[in-house]
Amino acid sequence: MTENQGLQGEFFINGDVACAEGAISAGCRFFAGYPITPATEVAERMSTRLPQVGGVYIQMEDELASMCAVLGASWAGVKAMTSTSGPGFSLMMENIGLGVMLETPCVVVNIQRAAPSTGLPTMVGQGDMMQARWGSHGSYEIIALAPSSPQDIFDLTILAFNLSEEYRVPVLIMSDEVVGHMSEKVVMPRVPPEDLIYRRRPKVGPDDYLPYEPDANLVPSMAVAGEGYHFHVTGLTHDERGYPVMTAEAQDRLVRRLVDKIRLNRRDIIRCKEVELEDADIILCAYGVSVRIAQAAVRMARDEGIRAGLLQLITVWPFAEERVRELSLQAKAFVVPEINYGQIVLEVERCAGGRARTILVPHMGGSVHSPQAILEAIREAHSD
Amino acid sequence: MIDDLNVENRPVERYLRQDRLPHIWCSGCGIGIAVDCFLRAIDRGNIDPDKLSLVSGIGCAGRVAGYAKLDSFHTTHGRAIPFATGLVLGNPELTVVVFSGDGDLVAIGGNHLIHAARRNIDMTVICVNNFNYGMTGGQVGPTAPLEARTTTTPYGNYEPAFNLPYLLSASGACYVARWTVLHARQLERAIAEAMTRPGFSFVEVVSPCPVVYGRMNREPKGLDSMHYYQEKSVVRNGADPKDADIELNGPIVVGKFVDIARPTLWDRLRQVSSRAQEKVKAKV
Numbered sequence: 001m002t003e004n005q006g007l008q009g010e011f012f013i014n015g016d017v018a019c020a021e022g023a024i025s026a027g028c029r030f031f032a033g034y035p036i037t038p039a040t041e042v043a044e045r046m047s048t049r050l051p052q053v054g055g056v057y058i059q060m061e062d063e064l065a066s067m068c069a070v071l072g073a074s075w076a077g078v079k080a081m082t083s084t085s086g087p088g089f090s091l092m093m094e095n096i097g098l099g100v101m102l103e104t105p106c107v108v109v110n111i112q113r114a115a116p117s118t119g120l121p122t123m124v125g126q127g128d129m130m131q132a133r134w135g136s137h138g139s140y141e142i143i144a145l146a147p148s149s150p151q152d153i154f155d156l157t158i159l160a161f162n163l164s165e166e167y168r169v170p171v172l173i174m175s176d177e178v179v180g181h182m183s184e185k186v187v188m189p190r191v192p193p194e195d196l197i198y199r200r201r202p203k204v205g206p207d208d209y210l211p212y213e214p215d216a217n218l219v220p221s222m223a224v225a226g227e228g229y230h231f232h233v234t235g236l237t238h239d240e241r242g243y244p245v246m247t248a249e250a251q252d253r254l255v256r257r258l259v260d261k262i263r264l265n266r267r268d269i270i271r272c273k274e275v276e277l278e279d280a281d282i283i284l285c286a287y288g289v290s291v292r293i294a295q296a297a298v299r300m301a302r303d304e305g306i307r308a309g310l311l312q313l314i315t316v317w318p319f320a321e322e323r324v325r326e327l328s329l330q331a332k333a334f335v336v337p338e339i340n341y342g343q344i345v346l347e348v349e350r351c352a353g354g355r356a357r358t359i360l361v362p363h364m365g366g367s368v369h370s371p372q373a374i375l376e377a378i379r380e381a382h383s384d
Numbered sequence: 385m386i387d388d389l390n391v392e393n394r395p396v397e398r399y400l401r402q403d404r405l406p407h408i409w410c411s412g413c414g415i416g417i418a419v420d421c422f423l424r425a426i427d428r429g430n431i432d433p434d435k436l437s438l439v440s441g442i443g444c445a446g447r448v449a450g451y452a453k454l455d456s457f458h459t460t461h462g463r464a465i466p467f468a469t470g471l472v473l474g475n476p477e478l479t480v481v482v483f484s485g486d487g488d489l490v491a492i493g494g495n496h497l498i499h500a501a502r503r504n505i506d507m508t509v510i511c512v513n514n515f516n517y518g519m520t521g522g523q524v525g526p527t528a529p530l531e532a533r534t535t536t537t538p539y540g541n542y543e544p545a546f547n548l549p550y551l552l553s554a555s556g557a558c559y560v561a562r563w564t565v566l567h568a569r570q571l572e573r574a575i576a577e578a579m580t581r582p583g584f585s586f587v588e589v590v591s592p593c594p595v596v597y598g599r600m601n602r603e604p605k606g607l608d609s610m611h612y613y614q615e616k617s618v619v620r621n622g623a624d625p626k627d628a629d630i631e632l633n634g635p636i637v638v639g640k641f642v643d644i645a646r647p648t649l650w651d652r653l654r655q656v657s658s659r660a661q662e663k664v665k666a667k668v
Contacts, residue, residue, distance in 0.1 A: 058469070098463075234458035
């Protein structure tokens with residue numbers, strides 16, 4: 001056990017359990033959730049671990065309640081998380097929007113399954129990627145991370161808490177059923193306290209405090225309940241005092257800042273991993289479990305003498321626009337394997353701007369791509 | 385008496401965001417009285433205002449959080465209670481009050497209401513019941529009496545209403561009371577009691593809505609609505625809540641119906657936590 005009572009050592013565990021352990025290591029001490037396949041193991045692990053470390057696990061009556069309880073706990077000063085899958089993710093959307101509007105640090109895990117509707121509850125999908133970006137109402141920016149292994153989900157859960165505390169925004173972990181349920185070695189290091197970010201506290205007393213006065217990076221400092229600040233927060237359009245203001249001017253000012261605090265800090269937020277991209281003219285762009293199959297396809301293509309490479313999106317939202325634009329200058333084509341009928345490919349196509357061809361390798365879900373399916377798209381792009 | 389009328393001496397002033405006044409409520413609405421009773425109850429109940437959080441949902445009563453100079457949260461429609469649940473469980477030192485309306489708490493938020501009572505979460509829910517959705521112009525709600533006219537029941541309401549004290553008492557609330565806004569002193573006392581009792585407390589505040597519901601149902605306005613409550617109210621402390629149905633133009637049973645003690649969710653969580661920590665120690 002470290003200072004934050006996270007486990008240390010090497011473990012053979014599945015992605016859902018690794019996610020829960022990442023949360024504990026990140027200092028998460030509140031979890032509210034509702035059982036749903038294939039995310040239930042995250043909740044089960046949290047129900048075991050949180051009481052051990054002085055935290056609170058509560059199983060709410062539904063996902064709407066879970067999301068709201070997470071927001072409330074965050075305003076009580078606690079790092080808080082929930083986990084779910086597609087149907088529950090849809091139910092959380094309205095209050096993810098409240099989290100964006102109140103600028104509430106928290107983490108939402110989506111272990112995606114095949115959809116629409118109840119779909120294939122026990123089987124993989126990646127169909128919620130656009131819902132993650134646009135699912136709540138209104139114009140906003142959000143952060144979403146996509147892990148490709150149990151080790152990844154452990155590491156990215158810690159990162160998700162850090163980003164959410166730094167930027168005061170809900171951070172989504174957009175995992176999938178295969179990553180959630182596969183068991184692999186996970187190394188849990190000592191996480192020193194200085195590696196963990198906690199929201200910036202007000203530097204002034206209650207009389208001078210404005211809850212939504214932004215700092216230099218456009219993120220306001222955050223008082224929490226019970227400290228005597230007597231602040232007001234509302235889902236209505238508000239000014240720096242947190243008071244509702246029903247004007248187009250106030251709306252413009254607030255929405256611009258909520259969006260810009262993510263957009264202008266994107267260099268700090270966006271993380272990609274690049275494999276054999278130096279000389280590549282066929283560039284695979286993948287996230288989540290699809291990264292692993294894409295890696296195999298890159299090796300197979302290289303064996304055939306095709307200069308293929310891989311851009312792994314670790315941060316899916318905000319999208320790595322600048323990097324994809326740069327790569328579109330060297331690429332003949334982008335190949336995008338997704339376990340949906342085309343979502344992130346639209347972003348790749350937009351950023352490629354017609355300079356490189358964009359080929360979707362769709363999969364409707366229930367299983368992952370075969371490397372051959374991706375290889376065929378690479379060959380097609382190569383021979384074009 | 386003169387002092388009472390002097391605005392500067394009113395004890396609730398320091399708990400109001402005066403820079404946000406005037407408020408949005410219609411003249412003759414009862415929410416202002418309910419707010420006044422709540423703010424007075426802070427001192428009566430000896431509640432530390434620094435540790436007091438107020439959570440509202442959406443609707444007319446949902447605007448209350450915006451006027452109280454406390455840590456105050458104006459959340460989404462129906463979700464004040466789960467938001468408040470997070471506050472309570474995030475910091476057990478807080479006193480958490482949910483102040484909202486019947487449509488918000490009982491219709492769209494009804495599931496949260498009964499589950500919070502079942503869990504016996506340490507919070508106080510103040511439910512202003514004006515029998516309709518006032519903010520959207522007077523539609524039927526789950527507390528509207530049979531035959532009531534609203535903008536969506538132009539031929540009379542054909543759905544039976546919830547009896548809130550009965551619902552909450554059956555769901556496990558430790559404290560359940562109902563008063564009208566005529567009963568300002570009893571209401572203030574009830575809210576103070578509710579906030580100081582451990583566990584889940586529920587106070588229903590029957591309130592006039594003269595501009596929409598009242599107009600459509602030909603209820604008296606202004607001071608006459610107070611006379612109406614005086615005439616219709618039947619004080620029956622300790623009454624069986626199942627006898628507290630409100631019918632159109634019928635009697636309104638008011639009083640304290642439930643005041644019991646049972647372990648709160650925090651009491652039980654602490655036990656579970658120490659059990660879990662002992663298990664970990666035993667392993668090491």
